[in-house]
Amino acid sequence: xxxxxxxxxxxxxxxxxxxxxxxxxxxxxxxxxxxxxxxxxxxxxxxxxxxxxxxxxxxxxxxxxxxxxxxxxxxxxxxxxxxxxxxxxxxxxxxxxxxxxxxxxxxxxxxxxxxxxxxxxxxxxxxxxxxxxxxxxxxxxxxxxxxxxxxxxxxxxxxxxxxxxxxxxxxxxxxxxxxxxxxxxxxxxxxxxxxxxxxxxxxxxxxxxxxxxxxxxxxxxxxxxxxxxxxxxxxxxxxxxxxxxxxxxxxxxxxxxxxxxxxxxxxxxxxxxxxxxxxxxxxxxxxxxxxxxxxxxxxxxxxxxxxxxxxxxxxxxxxxxxxxxxxxxxxxxxxxxxxxxxxxxx
Amino acid sequence: xxxxxxxxxxxxxxxxxxxxxxxxxxxxxxxxxxxxxxxxxxxxxxxxxxxxxxxxxxxxxxxxxxxxxxxxxxxxxxxxxxxxxxxxxxxxxxxxxxxxxxxxxxxxxxxxxxxxxxxxxxxxxxxxxxxxxxxxxxxxxxxxxxxxxxxxxxxxxxxxxxxxxxxxxxxxxxxxxxxxxxxxxxxxxxxxxxxxxxxxxxxxxxxxxxxxxxxxxxxxxxxxxxxxxxxxxxxxxxxxxxxxxxxxxxxxxxxxxxxxxxxxx
Numbered sequence: 001x002x003x004x005x006x007x008x009x010x011x012x013x014x015x016x017x018x019x020x021x022x023x024x025x026x027x028x029x030x031x032x033x034x035x036x037x038x039x040x041x042x043x044x045x046x047x048x049x050x051x052x053x054x055x056x057x058x059x060x061x062x063x064x065x066x067x068x069x070x071x072x073x074x075x076x077x078x079x080x081x082x083x084x085x086x087x088x089x090x091x092x093x094x095x096x097x098x099x100x101x102x103x104x105x106x107x108x109x110x111x112x113x114x115x116x117x118x119x120x121x122x123x124x125x126x127x128x129x130x131x132x133x134x135x136x137x138x139x140x141x142x143x144x145x146x147x148x149x150x151x152x153x154x155x156x157x158x159x160x161x162x163x164x165x166x167x168x169x170x171x172x173x174x175x176x177x178x179x180x181x182x183x184x185x186x187x188x189x190x191x192x193x194x195x196x197x198x199x200x201x202x203x204x205x206x207x208x209x210x211x212x213x214x215x216x217x218x219x220x221x222x223x224x225x226x227x228x229x230x231x232x233x234x235x236x237x238x239x240x241x242x243x244x245x246x247x248x249x250x251x252x253x254x255x256x257x258x259x260x261x262x263x264x265x266x267x268x269x270x271x272x273x274x275x276x277x278x279x280x281x282x283x284x285x286x287x288x289x290x291x292x293x294x295x296x297x298x299x300x301x302x303x304x305x306x307x308x309x310x311x312x313x314x315x316x317x318x319x320x321x322x323x324x325x326x327x328x329x330x331x332x333x334x335x336x337x338x339x340x341x342x343x344x345x346x
Numbered sequence: 347x348x349x350x351x352x353x354x355x356x357x358x359x360x361x362x363x364x365x366x367x368x369x370x371x372x373x374x375x376x377x378x379x380x381x382x383x384x385x386x387x388x389x390x391x392x393x394x395x396x397x398x399x400x401x402x403x404x405x406x407x408x409x410x411x412x413x414x415x416x417x418x419x420x421x422x423x424x425x426x427x428x429x430x431x432x433x434x435x436x437x438x439x440x441x442x443x444x445x446x447x448x449x450x451x452x453x454x455x456x457x458x459x460x461x462x463x464x465x466x467x468x469x470x471x472x473x474x475x476x477x478x479x480x481x482x483x484x485x486x487x488x489x490x491x492x493x494x495x496x497x498x499x500x501x502x503x504x505x506x507x508x509x510x511x512x513x514x515x516x517x518x519x520x521x522x523x524x525x526x527x528x529x530x531x532x533x534x535x536x537x538x539x540x541x542x543x544x545x546x547x548x549x550x551x552x553x554x555x556x557x558x559x560x561x562x563x564x565x566x567x568x569x570x571x572x573x574x575x576x577x578x579x580x581x582x583x584x585x586x587x588x589x590x591x592x593x594x595x596x597x598x599x600x601x602x603x604x605x606x607x608x609x610x611x
Contacts, residue, residue: 206469210469210470210472211461211468211469211470212459212461212468212470214470215448215452215455215456215459215470218445218447218448218452219445219448219452219456219457222445222446222447222448223444223445223446225441225443226441226442226443226444226445226456227445227456227457229439229443230443230456230457230458231457231458232456232457289445289447289448290447
């Protein structure tokens with residue numbers, strides 16, 4: 001590497017071997033785990049590797065993956081968003097209610113729901129940044145507010161806890177092309193959400209590693225005071241991250257609504273931790289400043305494969321939770337090891 | 347740089363009888379010193395001597411309330427650190443403003459990233475930034491095998507030098523170093539002193555704040571001694587010995603008394 005410079009070899013630094021260099025990448029652990037789980041279910045069940053089977057677990061993974069990638073960006077930026085799951089329900093309900101109950105144009109309804117989601121995201125960011133309170137608490141509050149409002153308002157307006165008659169709304173089929181369609185590939189019935197998932201993972205990776213905004217996301221999560229000192233617009237970065245997570249919630253809300261053409265008032269509740277687990281399994285540090293979008297997408301893939309694999313294997317569904325907990329613990333231990341190997345002093 | 351040429355003989359940074367009051371508290375008064383091209387000004391003083399106030403005035407964090415501050419011979423009052431930076435006066439604080447988990451090159455350019463392309467499609471010039479980081483560090487005499495390693499893996503002295511190199515690259519003419527050696531061991535402190543000399547040899551003015559005469563003396567050209575918010579004098583190297591300096595800082599009579607007290611009878 002340094003051919004011209006006189007080679008002064010510092011005896012205290014071991015040459016970083018290939019394994020260490022690889023381990024420095026946050027997503028490597030998740031990639032290994034994903035491969036192991038893929039092989040395990042491919043061998044142990046018959047349905048897993050069939051085109052229909054693959055399409056099923058990819059679809060599951062895609063919905064979690066979109067959120068996990070957004071949550072990973074936020075976590076790298078040093079914050080949490082516990083309202084991310086409830087946001088999926090909120091946006092779906094907004095579109096469902098205003099179109100079926102009030103006859104609002106469906107495209108307008110989409111924009112309205114997006115605007116509300118972004119506003120809630122911005123509000124989260126604003127409260128966190130202005131008060132200095134942990135985002136864990138602030139978004140926990142937002143989560144409960146959304147959960148309550150989702151149920152109460154849906155009941156007041158529709159009299160039930162779900163939206164009916166969505167597919168009869170004018171323009172439903174046109175919107176469905178973007179959010180609820182599917183196409184066939186290698187004999188698989190590929191849902192459009194998988195395309196969204198891949199595109200968003202690619203975009204997020206590019207932003208993180210190759211743009212100024214990405215540099216700033218790592219910086220504000222890694223050391224906020226240093227970031228301020230060198231002129232990183234901390235407020236803007238955090239605001240953008242919270243709004244991105246909320247926007248991803250909107251996208252997943254739409255993907256679900258237009259796929260099954262109904263939405264429950266409880267949609268998304270309890271999923272917020274799964275997004276965080278996917279991000280952590282994918283190599284994100286809980287303390288911020290480190291992680292990867294590809295890793296989060298792999299974390300979601302692991303979740304999707306396990307979720308469906310357990311069904312294919314006809315095991316008790318409850319094993320999923322136990323498995324998830326185990327994966328999380330393992331991921332955190334791997335992260336710890338990686339940080340020590342990389343010799344990072346914080 | 348016409349104003350610099352017009353007053354080429356003037357020091358880069360000069361203070362005359364400068365002082366600062368916070369409300370009724372006199373933090374600093376009557377301090378005069380200067381730093382020119384390729385010169386190291388050491389500011390020495392014990393805790394509470396007014397070193398921090400002095401840095402804050404030079405770096406633009408606080409405006410002075412008495413006396414004059416001149417940059418390139420022109421009188422200035424800094425309203426913000428940005429104004430000082432625009433004149434090439436950069437401060438490297440103790441915490442160094444680095445993000446430990448990020449690679450060295452990303453830290454080097456953090457907040458001033460080089461991008462290529464337009465608007466939403468502009469992306470980081472990773473290759474260019476890696477190369478410049480390597481070159482700039484080489485100029486400081488640091489040979490890093492891998493500018494991709496997290497900056498947290500560097501030693502304290504190396505991190506300090508990266509911060510200095512960064513300030514220099516982004517146009518600093520004077521670097522103010524706030525206690526760069528205080529948290530370091532003997533050897534690492536030596537490394538930092540070497541980099542200070544390197545910066546001086548490249549024609550920079552260096553303001554080196556420390557409470558350790560043994561760190562200041564080998565590298566300094568001029569020594570400003572502070573005590574309880576006032577100046578004990580601004581000395582050239584030829585005018586003072588290290589023993590005199592130590593004595594002055596501690597308050598000669600007090601140190602003699604202490605020596606007497608501690609001596610075995």
